[in-house]
Amino acid sequence: MSALVVHFLTGLSNAASLFLVASGLSLIFGVTRILNFAHGSLYMLGAYIAFSCVNYLGNTVLGFWGSVLISALVVGLVGIVIERLVLRRLYRSSELFYLVATFGLVLIIQDVTLFIWGPQDMLGPRAAGLDGTIDIGGSRLPEYDVALIILGPLVLVGLLLLFGYTRWGMLVRAAIQDREMLSALGHNQARIFASVFFLGSFLAGLGGAVQIPREPVSVLMDMSIIVEAFVVVVIGGMGSILGAFLAAVIIGELEAFGVLVFPESTLVLMYLIMVVVLIVRPWGLLGKPIDGGHHSTQPAAFVLPGGMYRLMTAVVLAMLAALPLVAGAFTVVLATDILIFALFAASLHFIMGGGGMVSFGHAAYFGLGAYCAALLVVNMDTPMSLAMMLAPLAAGLAALVFGWFCVRLTDVYLAMLSLAFAQIVWSVVFQWYQVTGGDDGLIGIWPAEWASDRNVFYYLTLAICAGGVLALRRMLFAPFGYALRAGRDSPLRAEAIGIHVRRQQWFAFTVAGAFAGIAGGLYVFAKGSVFPTALAIPTSVDALLMVMLGGIETLAGPVVGAVVLVGLEDELSRLSYWRLLLGIMIVLICVALPQGIVGSLRDWYLSRRVWK
Numbered sequence: 001m002s003a004l005v006v007h008f009l010t011g012l013s014n015a016a017s018l019f020l021v022a023s024g025l026s027l028i029f030g031v032t033r034i035l036n037f038a039h040g041s042l043y044m045l046g047a048y049i050a051f052s053c054v055n056y057l058g059n060t061v062l063g064f065w066g067s068v069l070i071s072a073l074v075v076g077l078v079g080i081v082i083e084r085l086v087l088r089r090l091y092r093s094s095e096l097f098y099l100v101a102t103f104g105l106v107l108i109i110q111d112v113t114l115f116i117w118g119p120q121d122m123l124g125p126r127a128a129g130l131d132g133t134i135d136i137g138g139s140r141l142p143e144y145d146v147a148l149i150i151l152g153p154l155v156l157v158g159l160l161l162l163f164g165y166t167r168w169g170m171l172v173r174a175a176i177q178d179r180e181m182l183s184a185l186g187h188n189q190a191r192i193f194a195s196v197f198f199l200g201s202f203l204a205g206l207g208g209a210v211q212i213p214r215e216p217v218s219v220l221m222d223m224s225i226i227v228e229a230f231v232v233v234v235i236g237g238m239g240s241i242l243g244a245f246l247a248a249v250i251i252g253e254l255e256a257f258g259v260l261v262f263p264e265s266t267l268v269l270m271y272l273i274m275v276v277v278l279i280v281r282p283w284g285l286l287g288k289p290i291d292g293g294h295h296s297t298q299p300a301a302f303v304l305p306g307g308m309y310r311l312m313t314a315v316v317l318a319m320l321a322a323l324p325l326v327a328g329a330f331t332v333v334l335a336t337d338i339l340i341f342a343l344f345a346a347s348l349h350f351i352m353g354g355g356g357m358v359s360f361g362h363a364a365y366f367g368l369g370a371y372c373a374a375l376l377v378v379n380m381d382t383p384m385s386l387a388m389m390l391a392p393l394a395a396g397l398a399a400l401v402f403g404w405f406c407v408r409l410t411d412v413y414l415a416m417l418s419l420a421f422a423q424i425v426w427s428v429v430f431q432w433y434q435v436t437g438g439d440d441g442l443i444g445i446w447p448a449e450w451a452s453d454r455n456v457f458y459y460l461t462l463a464i465c466a467g468g469v470l471a472l473r474r475m476l477f478a479p480f481g482y483a484l485r486a487g488r489d490s491p492l493r494a495e496a497i498g499i500h501v502r503r504q505q506w507f508a509f510t511v512a513g514a515f516a517g518i519a520g521g522l523y524v525f526a527k528g529s530v531f532p533t534a535l536a537i538p539t540s541v542d543a544l545l546m547v548m549l550g551g552i553e554t555l556a557g558p559v560v561g562a563v564v565l566v567g568l569e570d571e572l573s574r575l576s577y578w579r580l581l582l583g584i585m586i587v588l589i590c591v592a593l594p595q596g597i598v599g600s601l602r603d604w605y606l607s608r609r610v611w612k
Contacts, residue, residue: 002137007256009136013145015252016152017207017214021225022232022244023159024203030239031175031196033095034087035412037102040226041109042201046075046208047217048117051124054212059125072206079201083194086587093594096358100548101590103541106222107583113219115577124212144213151210155203156245163241172196176239227419227537231270234416235277237287246285268427271420275405278417282409289410320462324455333526336458338566339465340522345546345558346469347515353552354476355508356488357407358415361422362543364402365395365513367535369520371429374442374530384448384525391521392514398425399513400506407505419537426535441531445524461522468515473555475511484508549589551596560598564589 025039053067082105090097130147133140163169174182175192183189208221215221232251236243251270258269283289320339324332344366351357372394376382382390402421406414429436436442451457475481486494487501494501524530533539542565550561568585572578593600 002139006139011253011256013148015248016148019248020207022229024200026233026244028200034098038105040222042204043208044222046071046205050209061129068209071209075205076198076202079197083197104583104586107579111577111580121216121218237284240286243286271423274420342559342562343465343468344519345562347512348543349547349558350472351512360415360419363539364422364425365516366520369395369517370524370530373521374445374524388521392517395517396514400510403509430532443529447525551599554598557598
């Protein structure tokens with residue numbers, strides 16, 4: 001019994017740590033509607049700064065807790081700098097552009113951290129005065145865990161009092177309800193946003209600082225915490241501080257006891273919880289439907305390609321066909337990768353631009369297509385052509401099942417449910433060593449003899465990917481595509497004229513998954529191997545970056561985004577601190593070209609024609 005009590009209290013301490021980070025993320029989203037992917041980086045900065053401060057001030061009670069406070073304040077100021085220099089310039093852009101820009105900030109902060117503190121993990125000291133343990137019926141509980149159990153509810157009460165009984169809290173709640181009216185009444189909306197970003201960043205820094213006695217300080221802390229924080233916020237309800245606390249406690253306790261019952265479940269348990277909660281309560285435990293606010297995420301109507309567009313497409317295809325004749329072997333291999341990821345990005349753009357559905361887990365279908373083809377070759381000696389035909393079938397079937405649940409949600413809840421399904425698939429692949437090879441992956445999957453020459457495989461990839469992209473575009477201008485966009489722009493009107501919006505979205509979700517599976521089937525033969533990273537979150541983020549950088553409102557956007565992102569990663573990865581350079585370029589593109597590369601160039605061209 002005492003061991004169960006200790007596990008229960010350990011779950012509460014873990015929940016308190018998670019709540020500190022998630023509360024800041026929920027607060028920022030609730031007021032500004034910013035999906036701050038860099039929130040985990042602020043958490044990491046908090047840990048590093050606290051570690052340095054403790055070493056400088058000394059590990060006394062005053063030194064430790066003073067370091068925690070200093071760290072949180074510094075990170076809060078960093079948050080204001082981020083809001084003023086980057087995010088404030090994007091307030092007129094699509095909300096999804098915040099995610100792209102903050103991902104660029106993740107890369108920047110990661111390399112700056114590496115430059116200042118180095119790549120090695122650092123073990124923080126135990127908190128002075130709380131370095132012992134408490135005996136509970138023969139089981140031991142660290143005193144520091146008790147301090148965290150007390151700190152979490154104190155922060156919750158403090159936030160509730162701040163928002164419920166202060167003038168600033170009243171203004172923040174008014175900003176959540178109606179930002180335009182608040183601004184019309186003469187209140188400085190920008191100042192409120194900056195103060196909210198300071199408080200949210202302060203809480204992220206506080207969450208990282210209090211972790212230094214519990215885990216090593218490393219540059220991997222940012223990615224490990226941000227997904228958990230997003231899950232907590234979504235389960236609790238976006239913008240609900242109390243909901244975030246409740247969700248953190250639920251996840252903390254279930255993970256604490258899940259280790260005892262089924263250790264393998266730790267990788268997937270919180271995603272299973274999120275799936276159940278979102279299916280039962282689509283807005284989270286204490287959340288409410290999200291108001292679109294003043295940042296429309298709905299893309300404009302696509303324009304049917306004209307003669308000039310068709311001519312440019314023909315010229316590009318002719319140049320791609322001639323590439324192996326003038327380029328070296330490395331360039332051909334790089335072009336093959338770009339084509340594959342262009343199809344992958346186009347499949348995501350099909351549901352984002354055409355259906356208004358954002359997926360954070362699109363890599364699931366890319367990876368399933370790759371693993372399906374690889375398993376058929378490895379286990380059944382299946383010919384490459386048949387394996388590639390079955391790859392989109394497997395991915396499409398998964399999208400058919402997952403999409404049935406996803407299309408019942410909207411906005412960030414749909415995106416996070418798609419992420420949950422993708423992470424469940426990833427965990428199965430990662431842990432099923434007997435079939436998938438686990439972390440070792442599957443290797444030795446090379447093209448058939450007739451396609452073994454790199455130029456032949458390039459032409460095969462060009463034909464399939466170009467055909468796939470053109471087929472997706474053709475569907476957008478078929479009656480199905482018009483009906484899909486009608487449901488995107490005005491669901492009620494679409495339903496009123498007889499369009500089954502949810503069915504259209506479900507079919508589009510399945511089609512997008514199948515085309516992602518085609519890209520995955522090509523990918524495994526291009527690389528000769530496949531690993532669980534093909535289904536992981538970074539792969540989904542890459543697809544989202546390609547779509548947004550190119551321009552979600554344009555047909556050519558995902559293709560151009562794939563060229564830019566893959567090309568930049570290849571060129572910059574040869575340099576020291578390449579993430580810093582890539583992050584800067586991503587942020588600059590977001591700030592300078594708020595409609596994406598193609599969208600901004602299109603707007604510039606149209607404006608010149610108008611003035612002429």
